[in-house]
Amino acid sequence: MHIGGAGVARGYLNRPDLTAERFIPDPFSNDAGARLYRTSDLCRWLPDGNIEFLGRIDTQVKIRGFRIECGEMENALLAHPDIREAVVDARGEGADKRLMA
Numbered sequence: 001m002h003i004g005g006a007g008v009a010r011g012y013l014n015r016p017d018l019t020a021e022r023f024i025p026d027p028f029s030n031d032a033g034a035r036l037y038r039t040s041d042l043c044r045w046l047p048d049g050n051i052e053f054l055g056r057i058d059t060q061v062k063i064r065g066f067r068i069e070c071g072e073m074e075n076a077l078l079a080h081p082d083i084r085e086a087v088v089d090a091r092g093e094g095a096d097k098r099l100m101a
Helices: 016-022 070-078
Strands: 002-004 023-025 035-038 041-045 051-056 060-063 066-069 089-091 098-100
Touching: 016 023, 016 035, 060 089, 060 098, 066 070
Parallel strands: none
Antiparallel strands: 002 035, 023 035, 041 051, 060 066, 089 098
């Protein structure tokens, strides 16, 4: 899903690399400099006009309102000399959702 419009930020503070990756020119707008934000949410448009959320196209999870990048957690674990492989994922639902490694 991509979102656009007057409320979309101009980019990430002091992160031009991430801004270039996530904020793209808006091909549907006539406004100079208009951008779309790439959310990494995978969605589909239903015949009734609603949008259905299908999941994420990255490894980010949301636990108790906080977005967590599982790949960053895996890299932190792999920095330990005794760990050769690592996988991090969220398990459970709602308030019981936890990170598992």
